[in-house]
Structure formats: C-alpha cells, structure tokens
Amino acid sequence: MPPQLPWLEPHAPFPTPTLAWGEGDPAPGLLAAGGALDVASLCAAYAQGTFPWYGPGQPILWWAPDPRMVLPVAEFRLRRSLRKKLQAFRRQAAHCEIRIDSAFRDVITACSTKEREGQAGTWIVPEMVEAYTELHLAGHAHSVETWVDGQLVGGLYCVALGRAVFGESMFAHETDASKIALSALVCLCRRHGITLIDCQQNTQHLASLGGREIPRADFLQHVDSARQQPPTPWQFEPVYWDELLPPKTDPA
Template identity: 80%
Template sequence: MSSQLPWLEPDDPLPLPAHAWGAADPAPGLLAAGGSLSVAALCAAYAQGTFPWYGPGQPILWWAPDPRMVLPVANFRLHRSLRKTLKAFRNDARCEVRVDSAFADVITACATKDRDGQAGTWIVPEMIAAYTALHKAGYAHSVETWIDGRLAGGLYCVALGQAVFGESMFAHATDASKIALSALVCLCKHHGISLIDCQQNTPHLASLGAHEITRAEFLSHVDTARRLPAPRWQFDPVYWNALLPSS
C-alpha cells in the first residue's frame, strides 16, 4: 500500500484494515495516526480488528497487522510445570482468581513492568486513562492472580461480545501471569469462546499454542464473535475443570 500514512482528526473514522501498510512499507501493519482514544473510538477500532500502540511523545498510532497472532483456546498447551503450578494454586485456600476487582492496579502494573529489559512504556498515561474508561463502560476486563490477599499477577483484555483481545500481562510472583492466562482460557472454554487475540507473534505465546492467521481470517472471526452475547465476566473455581481434573 502507499507509504503515506493517513492523519485522523478526533471524530474521523479509521480506514479499513486492508489499507494498512504492507511488507514493503516502513512499518507493516500500521494503519493511521491521530484520532481519539474515546470509548466509542476504541470499540469501533477493535470491531474492525485494529488497536492503538505507540510510545511517549508519539501521536496515537493504529495497527492492523497481517498476519495476526491468535490463541485458539482448544490449543492451549498446559506444560507439565504449569499444570503442577495450577494444581497447587487451585488447592491452596490462600490463592484465588478474581475478575475485574483491581483493573486500575493491573493496567498500571502492566505499564511499569520490565519486558526484556525495557519498561512497558507503550502503555502511556493516556492509554491507562482510556482503557480504564473502557473498563468502566464494560468492554475491558482484568483477570487477576491473588495470593495471601495480595495481587500477584494478572492481565487485561478487551471484549466485544465473544471477541476477546488480549492486551498485556504482569507478574510479581513466579507464574502469576501464566495462572491468570490459564484462568482466562478456562473462562473462555466455559462460555464457548474459541479464540483470544494476541496481536503480535512472540516465542512465549507460540510455546503456549498461539499461531498466526491471516488478517482476513481474523477479521471474519471478529465480525462473527462480536455479535454473540457477552459472557458473564466472573471466575468460578469449577472453571479449572476445563484444564485440570476435578479434585
């Protein structure tokens, strides 16, 4: 596509994802700059498989990558060590999974965590404010790992109907983010949600069963899933049965 990037005013709609920069352009997957992070703008963006991602001092940048990294929940790989961790967590009265009890704490922890030696600076203050508003509107959720009454790890995601878009994770204790992701997989399995968007390809996500699909496949999934009734965002310990034998 053309290397001239569209600039959006706050009320302008996003271009169609097919107009995102391609492999020959400076930043493949980049769709537009500018616009707004309002609840309405974010919902419209996610409905067409587009998300904001930018750093300090940059304008809002909108992305619609091709291919797209996704985690089919049926393919989630529960490695032996994580299975052992989950069994211990499930059977420990000091441990629990909570949903949406500390969204602001989760996204703030994700913003300040180290990622391969770099701070998660793409979650700039404006993004924290925008996704907190999205959470209050019912479209963003946190899945949290609690140990001894303290938030030990978690993740946050965006959800439109049954289209679930993973955003970021953090851990203050070993495997705490993996426990939260496992809980999200169980919640999705319980409600018949088939796919979690992972946005970008990483070896860690691939090791858990995620893989790439074309943007067209992803957009077809989103268009169908977002029209389905939203699940009840809560976690019941019985949901662990989707990954672990009942005990």
C-alpha cells in the same frame, strides 16, 4: 516509497484494515495515526480488528497487522510445570484465588511498568491507562487477577466486544502468576464457547503457550461474528479449572 499514512481527526471513521502498511513498508501493519482514545473510538477500532500501540512522544498509532497472532483456546499449551502450579493453586483455595475486575487500574498500572517483548520502554503510556480504565468502566475491558494471601501477584487485562476477546498485556510479581491468570482466562473462554484470544503480535512467549498466526482476513471474519454474540459473563468460578484440570475419575 511507502503510501502516505492517513491522519485521523477525532471520531473520524477508521480506514479499512486492508489499507494497513504491508511487507516492505517501514512499519508493516500500521494503519493510521491520530484520532482519539475515548470509549467510542476504541470500540470502533476493536470492532474492525484495529488497536492502538505507540510510545511516549508519539501520536496515537493504530495497527491492523497481517498475519494476526491469536491463541486458539483449544490449543493452549499446558506444560507439566504449569499444570503442577495450577493444581497447587487450586488446592490452596483458602489462600489462592482468581478474581475478575476487582483491581483493573492496579493491573493495567502494573502492566505499564514492564517492557513489552521486542520494544524498548513501555507502550502503555499514561493516556492509555486512563483510556482503558474508562473502557473498563463502560464494560468493555476486563482484568483477570491472581491473588495470593490477599495480595495481587499477577494478572492481565483484555478488551471484550460480545464474545470477541482481545488480550492486551500481562504482569507478574511472582513466578508464573501471569500464566495462572492466562490459564484462568482460557478456562473462562472454554466454558463460554469463546474460541480465540487475540494476541496482536507474534512473540516467542505467546508461541510457547500455543499462540499462532492466522491471516488477517480470517481474524476479521472471526471478530465480526464473535462481537455480535451475547457478552460473556465476566466472573470466574473455581469449577472452571476443570476445563484445564479435569477431575480424576475412579477406574470402573
């Protein structure tokens, strides 16, 4: 019989992540239910590697899975087709650009209309859209956006505490537009010494891009260290593409 799931009153402290349900329980990684989605609660949750994930009609559910899916930015897998797409995107700077935080609500709203791999329906319910928009206004959530000819065609949003970065969701209205945004985030992270992007849970798509699982204890140690470092400047400069697309040099 699984252990009783803690019910949180708003603003109550979160249980330690090691108390999350484990293998053999009905929902491995589930830590608690209830609580609140305000800025303080979300910051407290992410600071200890915990995130909300639930569906319509459910209470707020908090998760701290073990192992944890992460994308080490040094291991980002840039396949030939995506490399060509990025090179073309970079060359067409008059028509193509990466923007940061110019349309956060549009990005999270677009993400909320798509299904997450392995789950029926959306997990970004309306109260999550509002909560993360407030988190964005407080400076702790960011959007990385792919724009073509003045149109938002893809992007992602993430949470950042110091230099701990937690990926949330992506969307694309054009082929590879979300991958372009992720590539830009990888470049930004490399430029500013961020080593990991949290991906929360394992999917084939993330694994194909270089994501892998690490023990929760290692992940929590990373978060504890990274969140105490100075915040990353959330802006993207075209020169950042050099992190993935090194400029060609003439042979000596």
